[in-house]
Amino acid sequence: MKPFLDAREFPDGTDVMTDVCVIGAGAAGITIARDLVGSGLDVLLVESGGIDPDAETQGLAGGVSVGQPYYELAATRLRYFGGSTNHWAGWCAPLGSLDFAFRPWVPASGWPLSPEELQPYFARAQETNELASFEYDPEAWASGRYPVQEIGTDVESVIWQFSPPTRYGPEYREALEQAANVQVVLHANVVSLDAAPGADHVHTATLSTLLGSSLLVRARTFVLACGGIENARLLLLSDGVAPAGLGNEHDLVGRYFMEHAHARAATCVFAEPTKDLSLYTERASRNAFEWPRLLSRVENRLRRTLDVLPPVVPVRGGLRLSDVAQRREGVLNGAAIMHAIDPDDAMTADVQRSISVSAHPYDDPVNAYDLVLQLEQAPNPDSRVTLDDEVDALGLRRTRLGLRLGELDTHTLVETTRALARAFGTSGTGSIRFQPWVLEDPSAWHDTYWGSHHMGTTLMSDDPRSGVVDADCRVHGVDNLYIAGSSVFPTGGFVNPTLTLVALAHRLADHLRARGSST
Amino acid sequence: MNRRRFLTYALSSTAGAIAFGTWRWLDDGGSQRVGFVPDDERAFEARVERLEAIVGDEDRAMVLALAPDLESAIAIGRYALPLDPSYQHEDAVLERLRATLLDPWHRASSDLGAFVAAYQDIVARDHRDGRVVVLDGWVLAATRVDVCALASLVHERVGARLAAS
Numbered sequence: 145m146k147p148f149l150d151a152r153e154f155p156d157g158t159d160v161m162t163d164v165c166v167i168g169a170g171a172a173g174i175t176i177a178r179d180l181v182g183s184g185l186d187v188l189l190v191e192s193g194g195i196d197p198d199a200e201t202q203g204l205a206g207g208v209s210v211g212q213p214y215y216e217l218a219a220t221r222l223r224y225f226g227g228s229t230n231h232w233a234g235w236c237a238p239l240g241s242l243d244f245a246f247r248p249w250v251p252a253s254g255w256p257l258s259p260e261e262l263q264p265y266f267a268r269a270q271e272t273n274e275l276a277s278f279e280y281d282p283e284a285w286a287s288g289r290y291p292v293q294e295i296g297t298d299v300e301s302v303i304w305q306f307s308p309p310t311r312y313g314p315e316y317r318e319a320l321e322q323a324a325n326v327q328v329v330l331h332a333n334v335v336s337l338d339a340a341p342g343a344d345h346v347h348t349a350t351l352s353t354l355l356g357s358s359l360l361v362r363a364r365t366f367v368l369a370c371g372g373i374e375n376a377r378l379l380l381l382s383d384g385v386a387p388a389g390l391g392n393e394h395d396l397v398g399r400y401f402m403e404h405a406h407a408r409a410a411t412c413v414f415a416e417p418t419k420d421l422s423l424y425t426e427r428a429s430r431n432a433f434e435w436p437r438l439l440s441r442v443e444n445r446l447r448r449t450l451d452v453l454p455p456v457v458p459v460r461g462g463l464r465l466s467d468v469a470q471r472r473e474g475v476l477n478g479a480a481i482m483h484a485i486d487p488d489d490a491m492t493a494d495v496q497r498s499i500s501v502s503a504h505p506y507d508d509p510v511n512a513y514d515l516v517l518q519l520e521q522a523p524n525p526d527s528r529v530t531l532d533d534e535v536d537a538l539g540l541r542r543t544r545l546g547l548r549l550g551e552l553d554t555h556t557l558v559e560t561t562r563a564l565a566r567a568f569g570t571s572g573t574g575s576i577r578f579q580p581w582v583l584e585d586p587s588a589w590h591d592t593y594w595g596s597h598h599m600g601t602t603l604m605s606d607d608p609r610s611g612v613v614d615a616d617c618r619v620h621g622v623d624n625l626y627i628a629g630s631s632v633f634p635t636g637g638f639v640n641p642t643l644t645l646v647a648l649a650h651r652l653a654d655h656l657r658a659r660g661s662s663t
Numbered sequence: 664m665n666r667r668r669f670l671t672y673a674l675s676s677t678a679g680a681i682a683f684g685t686w687r688w689l690d691d692g693g694s695q696r697v698g699f700v701p702d703d704e705r706a707f708e709a710r711v712e713r714l715e716a717i718v719g720d721e722d723r724a725m726v727l728a729l730a731p732d733l734e735s736a737i738a739i740g741r742y743a744l745p746l747d748p749s750y751q752h753e754d755a756v757l758e759r760l761r762a763t764l765l766d767p768w769h770r771a772s773s774d775l776g777a778f779v780a781a782y783q784d785i786v787a788r789d790h791r792d793g794r795v796v797v798l799d800g801w802v803l804a805a806t807r808v809d810v811c812a813l814a815s816l817v818h819e820r821v822g823a824r825l826a827a828s
Binding site: 411497501572 | 703730731732734735736738739742783786787789790791793795797798799800801802803804807811
């Protein structure tokens with residue numbers, strides 16, 4: 145077993161050679177490095193931070209926000225070994241088939257990949273994230289205890305599985321330490337990718353430490369895996385040969401930044417107030433016994449080790465409009481997540497009792513639920529990452545994030561809520577209350593928070609005029625530069641991005657392996 | 664207790680428990696569906712009669728009997744009254760309910776169960792066709808709001824006896 149290297153201990157100007165240089169040790173970077181163990185390729189995994197967080201390195205993730213009010217950028221991602229998996233919540237679900245398709249009502253939609261092409265990689269991503277089998281049919285998770293709700297033909301249930309959540313740093317550190325062909329270097333910040341004249345080949349990556357020393361990494365292949373914001377920033381900063389930044393011939397790098405708005409859009413009550421909604425309101429453990437989380441993890445570890453039974457994980461349901469209803473309403477994808485609330489107004493109780501099918505409505509408890517819509521964001525070229533004039537501790541221009549929502553996003557918020565209300569009413573399920581801001585001023589997105597899901601900025605497309613990377617995640621026009629992570633998503637669906645980005649990372653690793661063995 | 668007596672006792676207890684559980688299950692199932700089973704239909708008929716004695720005519724009583732909880736219907740109706748002048752006149756609201764609900768039912772059937780089912784169908788159709796009223800953000804079927812408005816207007820006229828019914 146070899147320890148990880150610390151870039152601060154290298155003499156200034158050290159030159160390092162490797163086959164594959166993976167930049168960023170988060171979910172995507174660690175997945176690729178793990179998959180390349182035993183590949184015969186020398187792999188260098190470069191991480192900005194250390195094993196533990198430190199404020200100075202984390203400060204490099206700062207920036208300014210100029211669009212939709214957004215969080216302090218340094219709080220939305222983590223710069224140390226394991227990346228943002230050090231604070232993720234573990235929600236996992238795959239994109240649906242409609243997410244991959246071109247939708248005439250969603251400009252710039254459509255992936256150059258089919259869901260079938262990604263299917264085997266989703267199955268691998270399940271295991272990487274310590275999930276159960278690749279099963280997202282709600283009926284498969286339902287039981288007498290956790291029934292699936294039928295709310296007319298326009299509304300479908302969806303399922304999230306929960307990763308423990310897997311902290312990639314602690315979880316996969318040992319495997320990387322034991323790998324003969326993988327070396328991890330910590331405290332190494334890539335400050336530029338240096339291209340040959342013509343900007344069609346990257347020959348070195350320049351790394352700096354916060355102590356002021358530099359390293360050069362020469363590699364046959366480079367993989368950027370720094371997250372949806374930093375991937376774009378590094379390409380824009382790499383302007384030595386291409387003044388607009390590497391891979392930015394068509395002014396696409398940084399554009400189409402997408403997030404998942406979580407809008408508290410509505411409240412609902414049910415005609416059967418005592419109906420069991422636990423599949424939708426809690427992380428329902430599927431373990432045979434209601435173990436505490438640690439014991440569940442031990443049980444799953446045993447199941448995986450013995451390879452007899454699949455792991456059992458907590459799941460939670462949500463409600464989404466069917467593909468047909470989305471097409472009819474011209475809306476983006478989205479799902480409503482239910483949270484039980486304690487209603488403090490008489491009207492909620494009155495509405496529940498007025499729609500009740502109970503024999504004694506007055507005796508029933510008033511059970512109300514907030515509906516938080518987790519929404520796909522429309523691909524929008526004006527929603528973008530650019531470079532600010534202010535510089536960070538390494539002298540690099542900081543991120544300037546302009547997250548922008550448009551008319552299609554607002555239309556989706558209102559019409560999805562309206563369609564849910566219609567489905568509840570038509571099916572006799574219950575009644576929905578719009579939050580006042582959704583009726584009065586939806587474009588203000590008042591009661592909305594964000595998932596810290598950074599997507600887009602280096603879109604995948606077969607056409608270099610509409611995307612930064614091709615279907616293999618290779619930067620158009622640059623023969624040895626690849627991008628891993630959710631920055632390549634052409635559209636982001638409504639589901640949390642980790643499962644999909646890890647599936648893509650597995651796929652990219654296979655591609656690099658095949659490419660490495662053929663050269 | 665010898666072995667035979669014990670077995671007899673255990674078996675009869677088990678059978679009794681199963682029978683009781685089944686009865687409870689059936690009973691619960693029935694009570695969840697107002698107007699769909701004969702027992703509930705009789706209860707609905709009795710409710711109409713009680714209401715008729717208070718409000719003075721059968722049509723009003725039939726409509727008000729549709730509200731699972733009259734006190735809540737009255738409260739919701741109060742939200743609706745200021746929305747539109749047509750909600751402020753008892754006869755106008757009743758006339759609308761006759762046109763949408765009572766007259767078609769009279770023409771088709773005299774079955775009270777069918778009346779409740781017809782109301783539920785109209786409410787579903789209202790939602791499907793966008794005939795909804797938004798009260799304090801709540802999206803309610805126009806016909807349901809008419810029922811609530813009528814309850815509120817009748818309550819203003821006859822007083823607390825209505826809510827108590």
